[in-house]
Amino acid sequence: MFEIVVVPPGADELSEQMGTKFKFWYQDEVYGKTLFKQGRPGTGENWAEKLACEFAELLGIPHAHYELAQWQGRDGVIRHGVICPSVVPDGARLIHGNELVGGKVTVANADEKVNNYALRNHLATRVFQFLHQAADIIMPPQAYQPIEGVHSPLGVFIGYLLFDALIANQDRHSENWALVRTSEGFYC
Template identity: 40%
Template sequence: MNFAPEFPVIVVTEAHYELSKNEMMGSKYKFWFQHQELGRCLYKQARQNLGEDWAEKVAAELCKLLGLPHAIYELAETWEGNRGVVSPNFLPEGGTLVHGNEILTPIVPNYPTFVNYGASQHTIDIVLRAIEADRVSLPIGWAAPSGIQTAVEVFVGYLLLDAWIGNGDRHHENWGFVRNKPTFTSGETVHLAPTYDHASSLGRDLSDEQRQKRSVEAYANKCFSAFYSSVDDKKPLKTFDLFYQVAHAYPQAAHIWLERLESVSRANILTIFSRIPNTHISSIAAEFAQKILEFNQYRLFTLRESLP
């Protein structure tokens, strides 16, 4: 029997909100605040009945099992009773996050900087070439598995994660670089950012009624990424097809991340879901999400047979 404690739920107070008003970004549903233990944190409010909070938390815990560098997410509630997640700032002091659209705009003619979805110029080849640049280092403070030496090989792991959890939201603002300010001993450094923003995954968008009627296989097979194979394509690559393509371009890295995936057991996954409070996720949603992971894990293992 599993006696793992439930994940804590951080309470974001009205005082936190009032102190951060001048730091609001985008909308009232997302703001930075200072937490006593965690330091500077981003609160992101989940939309009602869409499971964005538990999906984000589960994905972060799966990243931990894979050994991927990732943003930390904690379940949260506000003084008003709204649910969301809290994520401690992963930037070093003086560091800045440079999103993918800022990276690609100067190097891709007529790049649609402000279009997150349907941007066919967001091709996987262009993105991989940008990350392959010599100046892009491994994520800050992260110990790489044996055999993983470059930022692009880490990104292969991010795409394996996307294929596993069915994450369709890695658009050009959901990956990027961390620019670290120069010091007395070295100049400015540029690092791959940890993976972040995984809420659009694990079938969290479905209602329980839909989950009871929907085939897990059919749902998993329809998960699209935000990457295109060619600028002329009408639709983006599916998450599995994307990883298949990248795995054949970087087979050594793909084998390493697939080995990490193989080390994750069904019991590991069950423990994560058992720690989500039942006030945040239904048993039907938890079961459907676990079946997605099991099905995608099997598909990824069969892909390994085609790799050199």
């Protein structure tokens, strides 16, 4: 049903360090700067990302574009994954949620408990507070056609959370949302 893009051999010249999966950037003839991300075998991660992309498109939700892909590594093993063209224009910078919210927003509850292994900074209330406070300087995603009633960065983010609930996405952590900073300003 969906095309499987074949990533050229030897394309793995610029590895991506964020996240837990093997991934790298390469220059795709069709999409330009593109990320190949290998899925873990037997998990359905690849088709889940592709279907989430297709559902978001149908619902008019701004999203990254995904295609199913395969790549033959230097060891001769064929790896299955997805590709995702960069959403960051040339000269712009991606600023992840952990950079935006961590330590910059006041804690809603002074008695907030600390997890034994990590401070839990990525709370919905902190993200909501940040997006509400910065609403005057953050523009909607470029090429976004607003859905009736959804015009603010906070509204767009809440739409992502509702979409996550709809598709049972459990991966909306602080490195899976971001703002794009361009010379014109910030985009959610």
